Amino acid sequence: MSAKQDRILIFGAGVIGSIYAIKLMEAGFDVTLYAHSNRFTSLKEHGLQYEEKDKVRSIQVKVIDTIENNDIYDFIFVTVRYDRSESALLTLKDNQSPNIVTMTSNSIGFSSWLDIVGDRLVPAFPGFGGQIKDGVLHARILPKFLVPTVFGEINGVVTERIENLTKLFISAKLPYVIKQDMQSYLITHSVTDIAMLSFLHSENRIDKKTARTGKTARKITITLKAYLRAIQKAGVSIDPPMVKMALIFPNLLMDLLFMIWLRTKMVRDMMLPDYANSATNEIVQLSHDLMKFLSENDIQAEKS
Incomplete structure (x- = not known):
């Protein structure tokens, strides 16, 4: 410079x-x-x-x-x-x-x-x-x-x-x-954040014990896969490419990975009120705009 x-x-x-x-x-x-x-x-x-x-x-x-x-x-x-x-x-x-x-x-x-x-x-x-x-x-x-x-x-x-x-x-x-392709990168990252941090939402916030359960991990798995498939249909290239592995791995393996992640200190810190409240506002806006983006492309995220 x-x-x-x-x-x-x-x-x-x-x-x-x-x-x-x-x-x-x-x-x-x-x-x-x-x-x-x-x-x-x-x-x-x-x-x-x-x-x-x-x-x-x-x-x-x-x-x-x-x-x-x-x-x-x-x-x-x-x-x-x-x-x-x-x-x-x-x-x-x-x-x-x-x-x-x-x-x-x-x-x-x-x-x-x-x-x-x-x-x-x-x-x-x-x-x-x-x-x-x-x-x-x-x-x-x-x-x-x-x-x-x-x-x-x-x-x-x-x-x-x-x-x-x-x-x-x-x-x-x-x-x-x-x-x-910064748009594809950022949309992919937003999808992972929306799926992985949804448990912080104020309207359905859960306690630390519940966050560590297989039910929470499965919800993340299903949501992530649904949104990744949806953005692909909308023409978004999943980036980084390794995130595509989430679509290949069986649900049980993804559940295990998320259960391990949900037990980390990082997630415990995320659940503190100040962080959780801020994260809620961001995730809600990201979710709203993702739904708008998919709607504009006539795509629905199908969770199965």
Whole structure:
């Protein structure tokens, strides 16, 4: 990257935005976090606090709660949940920054986003997870080969800005993958999230004991297979390809895999009220938009 292409705004100071802020600041980039309410106040007063090797550390970060139209960044990373993505893009609509990277799920395609920010849009998906507890970031960073950051142009072309984004990630030592079909990737990922996190829905939320049962695992198996078949019929290429194995494996094997997953600490953390409430809002919106996408393609998800 050239010396001038180092000004980055991260719109959203939750788990994802905070992790990228730390990584990019450590690489020497000029990073600003956009936050609001209590999170804005906490970052102002205490810096970006994070847990590392069982110790709480803090790093000072520039933080804003408003953005001017002429406050121009080389890249804006939008790291909010899917149900807040359109609102975030509307906030950025008149800002003159040339590249807006949406690091979030998407189960319907990019039409509404393009209507707001036009060809500045670069769809992406983050490679991290975790939680913020009492203002402290607890990052969950899986092996690099499992969860890289994924990004690419909507038309699949490797443009100059994709090359610049690649150089940014290399400088920050962040693993990445460039995709030629981001819509298929994001819809596939949304389908897996909808199936695997449906037990967090507020209207049918279950306790930890019930979550570990074969009945819950079977519900995930049936839902996942039905939605994967449905998006295939709608012309979506399942990506990553290994997710296709879910359609090949027998239900009993899939049930076993999900029962193991449902017993992990990650799932226990997901069931905590703060996370579950947030996840519910996102999954409900993803589900609604997936049904709309399938309906527009005259497809019904048949669970059997």
